[in-house]
Amino acid sequence: MNAFYDGHVVIIQATFVGILLALSIQVPLRLGVFSFAGAGFYGIGAYVGGNVVIRADLQAVPAIACGAVAAAAVGLVLGLVLQRLNGLYLAMATVAFDLMIGVVAVNGGEWTGGPTGLYGILTDLTLPIILVVVGVFLVAAELSERGRAHRRIEAVREDPELAASMGIRVGAYRVVGFVVSGLAGGAAGAMNVMTRTTIGPADVGFGLVILALTMIIVGGALSWKGAVAGAILFTWLPQVLTFVGEWQELVYGCVVLLAGIFLPRGLYGLWVDTRRRLAARRRPPALSEQAHQDVPQEMTS
Amino acid sequence: MTDTSGTPLLVVDDVAVHFGGVKAVDGISFEIAEGSITGIIGPNGSGKSTLIAALTRFVPLTRGALTFDGVDLHRLRASDIARHGIARTFQTVRLLPDLTVEENVRLGADVSKDRRGAPERVASALEATGLTEVRRSYPGELSYGTQRRVEIARAVAMAPRLLLLDEPTAGMNQGERTEITGLMKQLSADGLTQLLVEHDVQMMLDACDHLVAMAAGRLITNGNPADVVRHPGVREAYLGRKWGADARA
Ligand SMILES: Nc1ncnc2c1ncn2[C@@H]1O[C@H](COP(=O)(O)OP(=O)(O)O)[C@@H](O)[C@H]1O
Ligand SMILES: [Mg+2]
Numbered sequence: 001m002n003a004f005y006d007g008h009v010v011i012i013q014a015t016f017v018g019i020l021l022a023l024s025i026q027v028p029l030r031l032g033v034f035s036f037a038g039a040g041f042y043g044i045g046a047y048v049g050g051n052v053v054i055r056a057d058l059q060a061v062p063a064i065a066c067g068a069v070a071a072a073a074v075g076l077v078l079g080l081v082l083q084r085l086n087g088l089y090l091a092m093a094t095v096a097f098d099l100m101i102g103v104v105a106v107n108g109g110e111w112t113g114g115p116t117g118l119y120g121i122l123t124d125l126t127l128p129i130i131l132v133v134v135g136v137f138l139v140a141a142e143l144s145e146r147g148r149a150h151r152r153i154e155a156v157r158e159d160p161e162l163a164a165s166m167g168i169r170v171g172a173y174r175v176v177g178f179v180v181s182g183l184a185g186g187a188a189g190a191m192n193v194m195t196r197t198t199i200g201p202a203d204v205g206f207g208l209v210i211l212a213l214t215m216i217i218v219g220g221a222l223s224w225k226g227a228v229a230g231a232i233l234f235t236w237l238p239q240v241l242t243f244v245g246e247w248q249e250l251v252y253g254c255v256v257l258l259a260g261i262f263l264p265r266g267l268y269g270l271w272v273d274t275r276r277r278l279a280a281r282r283r284p285p286a287l288s289e290q291a292h293q294d295v296p297q298e299m300t301s
Numbered sequence: 302m303t304d305t306s307g308t309p310l311l312v313v314d315d316v317a318v319h320f321g322g323v324k325a326v327d328g329i330s331f332e333i334a335e336g337s338i339t340g341i342i343g344p345n346g347s348g349k350s351t352l353i354a355a356l357t358r359f360v361p362l363t364r365g366a367l368t369f370d371g372v373d374l375h376r377l378r379a380s381d382i383a384r385h386g387i388a389r390t391f392q393t394v395r396l397l398p399d400l401t402v403e404e405n406v407r408l409g410a411d412v413s414k415d416r417r418g419a420p421e422r423v424a425s426a427l428e429a430t431g432l433t434e435v436r437r438s439y440p441g442e443l444s445y446g447t448q449r450r451v452e453i454a455r456a457v458a459m460a461p462r463l464l465l466l467d468e469p470t471a472g473m474n475q476g477e478r479t480e481i482t483g484l485m486k487q488l489s490a491d492g493l494t495q496l497l498v499e500h501d502v503q504m505m506l507d508a509c510d511h512l513v514a515m516a517a518g519r520l521i522t523n524g525n526p527a528d529v530v531r532h533p534g535v536r537e538a539y540l541g542r543k544w545g546a547d548a549r550a
Binding site: 164166168222279 | 359378381384404
């Protein structure tokens with residue numbers, strides 16, 4: 001390919017892995033589940049992916065599948081175990097889960113390589129494989145943002161009681177959210193390990209939660225388009241900001257703070273709200289709505 | 302209109318719902334005839350909404366039984382109630398802000414197994430509630446009274462056998478109330494059984510075939526609406542001066 005690609009291959013791959021990591025945190029949030037287990041799933045996917053490559057000599061696609069399925073299985077168990085928790089309590093439990101994965105990474109003996117991690121994870125992973133894997137998740141996400149699935153997800157997040165009265169099994173949706181979060185996080189971790197050929201405890205730490213949250217808060221929490229925008233922005237921003245040197249962290253922090261204040265629904269939310277406002281202005285004012293806003297007194301008998 | 306001779310669609314038998322020491326509902330019994338409109342009146346806090354919550358499985362029963370068309374409702378999960386044909390509206394507006402009016406109503410139409418018929422159910426529910434024109438608007442762009450009508454349309458689109466309406470006209474003006482009463486009668490003529498909670502006594506007299514009066518979680522009386530509002534216990538507990546004021550309006 002061209003010179004730009006050759007010069008930026010690592011960061012281009014990191015962008016796509018970042019999209020999946022962001023999705024793994026976003027999927028439960030879209031269901032109103034404050035789960036940050038996505039970072040832990042990423043760790044599971046990374047170590048399982050690394051192990052099946054080293055020990056079983058698997059190539060990229062089956063290794064990614066192994067990482068994703070392993071993390072999804074853990075997600076299923078976690079989703080069932082944490083079913084009764086909500087809000088902050090659920091958030092804390094999932095953060096604890098992430099920290100546990102970190103502890104296992106350090107103390108996992110030959111399976112995790114301890115503090116030094118695993119090395120030499122060489123596969124046939126190419127950018128097209130990454131694109132296809134990420135593409136599958138994005139198509140699934142797009143389908144979940146249309147029609148019946150979209151309506152039901154909105155109900156589960158905004159008003160679980162209302163959702164139940166509409167015949168929706170809220171608990172089942174939440175558990176599925178954990179499983180999908182596991183699939184996305186696990187695939188992201190497995191691909192990350194293969195692009196870098198190495199994995200260590202420092203790569204699966206709590207910083208991943210912060211990174212993923214930053215991506216979807218700034219990009220927009222309610223659509224995959226927000227996750228993509230956020231992942232691109234925060235993978236490339238450090239690259240762009242190298243000229244500010246040691247001030248980089250500060251500039252980065254300010255961007256997040258400003259987005260939080262001025263774009264509470266993220267970049268994607270801004271786009272949606274603007275479009276909605278324009279559409280409302282184009283629509284002729286509805287007669288029935290006007291009639292009901294100020295019903296003339298003579299209608300009262 | 303009421304056919305009290307047939308088997309009742311819903312039997313409320315000695316139902317009690319206690320929240321710790323609060324006896325929100327405390328031993329209520331009545332029956333709802335198929336095709337009828339039954340009203341519940343009672344002062345604020347008398348347990349009307351709690352009774353509806355019990356019917357939709359949102360709160361557990363402390364005592365008693367709710368039997369809907371032979372089915373013991375408390376064997377079901379909250380999410381199965383809709384499939385058995387019970388729809389409800391809420392005392393406060395509960396619409397999804399990021400869905401259009403049409404999509405909100407479609408959420409109700411999605412309940413039925415008949416997926417193909419969903420767009421038609423949405424269209425006719427919108428038509429019946431006079432919302433066709435605003436179907437592409439978002440709830441936040443509409444007046445409170447219109448939002449309430451979207452709630453009703455969503456429940457109607459579920460094509461239920463029993464419709465529970467918890468103060469559906471709260472915040473509406475007189476003209477809108479008259480319209481809602483007309484809509485309820487239309488639905489009743491189509492065979493839909495309804496349970497209505499309202500404070501407007503005149504509306505209750507206009508709309509209902511049967512009236513249940515509650516106070517402090519207990520039944521005062523129930524029966525013919527005109528008799529119920531004349532019942533001395535009802536006048537004392539609830540109507541009093543308010544009845545006089547409403548009657549003049
Ligand atoms: N979830 C709850 N927990 C505790 N008390 C409740 C709950 N829901 C209702 N109550 C109490 O039960 C009583 C009846 O309330 P409600 O059914 O809302 O009355 P109504 O609809 O007739 O105004 C009130 O005293 C209310 O405070
Ligand atoms: Mg109430």
